[in-house]
Amino acid sequence: MATRIESGVLCALLVFVAAPAAAQDATYAVRMMTPETALKAAQAALRKCRDDGYQVAVAVVDRGGIAQIVLRDRFAGAHTVRMAIDKAWTAVSFRTNTTELARVTQPGSPQSGIRHRPRVAAVGGGLMIEGGGALLGGIGVSGAPGGDRDDVCARAGLGAIQDSLEF
Numbered sequence: 001m002a003t004r005i006e007s008g009v010l011c012a013l014l015v016f017v018a019a020p021a022a023a024q025d026a027t028y029a030v031r032m033m034t035p036e037t038a039l040k041a042a043q044a045a046l047r048k049c050r051d052d053g054y055q056v057a058v059a060v061v062d063r064g065g066i067a068q069i070v071l072r073d074r075f076a077g078a079h080t081v082r083m084a085i086d087k088a089w090t091a092v093s094f095r096t097n098t099t100e101l102a103r104v105t106q107p108g109s110p111q112s113g114i115r116h117r118p119r120v121a122a123v124g125g126g127l128m129i130e131g132g133g134a135l136l137g138g139i140g141v142s143g144a145p146g147g148d149r150d151d152v153c154a155r156a157g158l159g160a161i162q163d164s165l166e167f
Contacts, residue, residue, distance in 0.1 A: 031134055045156050058139065092138040096128070101120075121140070127154045
């Protein structure tokens with residue numbers, strides 16, 4: 001009988017000790033960019049495109065793809081706002097910069113169907129924002145003459161905030 005009681009106490013003790021580990025597995029912590037950081041990235045990207053002579057829209061989305069900041073220059077086309085948001089969303093959603101996504105989803109490739117999904121912008125100008133080993137969001141630029149030039153402006157936005165994200 002004493003052995004049964006000791007076994008019961010031991011089992012109860014094991015359950016009590018294991019409970020915190022199970023609770024820890026049920027949740028996780030995430031890091032998010034502040035609106036000020038997102039704004040700084042967007043302003044730097046817009047400034048780079050202006051300096052290069054392009055009127056664009058810039059969008060920064062959070063890690064879930066929700067727009068935090070959208071800036072549209074005076075003469076940027078009406079389509080550029082939605083396209084900038086979709087480029088940033090695509091980079092976050094697929095965890096791939098959009099220039100790379102454009103490359104791997106060419107017609108005839110096994111992943112070409114991705115291009116037909118709503119909101120997917122398989123064209124340059126959308127970059128992931130990463131820091132400290134985590135995906136924090138995305139930045140999208142639309143309106144420069146070509147995705148490669150949109151990429152240059154988006155990279156300027158990343159450059160403006162990268163030091164503050166590496167913690």
